[in-house]
Amino acid sequence: MILKIGLIVLLAVVYVVATRFLKSSIALLGQKKSVNEVRITYVSKMLNLGFTALFVLLVCLVLGIGYGQLAIFFSSVFAVVGVALFAQWSILSNITASLIIFFSFPYRVGDWVKVVDKDDEVLGQIIEISTFHVIIQRLSNDIVTYPNNLILQKAVVRFSDKKAAQAMSQFKTEEKEEITPL
CATH class of the missing domain: 1.10.287 (Helix Hairpins)
Structure with missing residues (x-):
């Protein structure tokens, strides 16, 4: 005893x-x-x-x-x-991915990144890494919440600054010419 x-x-x-x-x-x-x-x-x-x-x-x-x-x-x-x-397996998957991101994710808040996704261009600045999502602000100021488990499965490209990210965007921001009426 x-x-x-x-x-x-x-x-x-x-x-x-x-x-x-x-x-x-x-x-x-x-x-x-x-x-x-x-x-x-x-x-x-x-x-x-x-x-x-x-x-x-x-x-x-x-x-x-x-x-x-x-x-x-x-x-x-x-x-x-x-x-x-x-x-709710995706919730458990996102929580596990959140732990992995904490210890070994090579990107931080403030980095300019592009998530290589065939369906949509997710290019912008990481503004927050939360429990379930990585929140990215696009060049157009739209906010994208990308699930943690998916961002670990996709290739992610990191850019040195906003200018480099804009150069790699498939949606070029061009100056529109004004048309004058006749």
């Missing part, structure tokens, strides 16, 4: 230290990449949720709850969550 209590206390200490380290590491990485504070908080909470689930699982194992009982519990929970999210 004392051994179990000692292991649980040790797990709790490791959990607290790991979550604090994770939170500070994410904050440093976010500041280094000039990421919005809201996104840093969101990513910290998502990863903290994963660590909490792992901590609860380990405490259950230390307390002697059998693998069979845990398997039944977690399979029941995952079945309910799976059915609930099946219809």
Whole structure:
């Protein structure tokens, strides 16, 4: 009994230290990449949720709850969550893509980009990277919300400035000549 209590206390200490380290590491990485504070908080909470689930699982194992009982519990929970999210798989996909974008997306807010898409030209400046979308302001000042999971699947071209982006636009902005009536 004392051994179990000692292991649980040790797990709790490791959990607290790991979550604090994770939170500070994410904050440093976010500041280094000039990421919005809201996104840093969101990513910290998502990863903290994963660590909490792992901590609860380990405490259950230390307390002697059998693998069979845990398997039944977690399979029941995952079945309910799976059915609930099946219809909303794109939401889960966008949340996962948001985490990937936070850690490894080579573009930042303020960059001029073109998403290579055969159906439509998405060329403009990234004005925000949110939980579900990358928000791009086009040259025509239209706002495009591009889903995170799709932007990871498409080729993205980064331009040095607005002038370079305008030069690559398929929709050239030309000066219209005024026609004088006869």
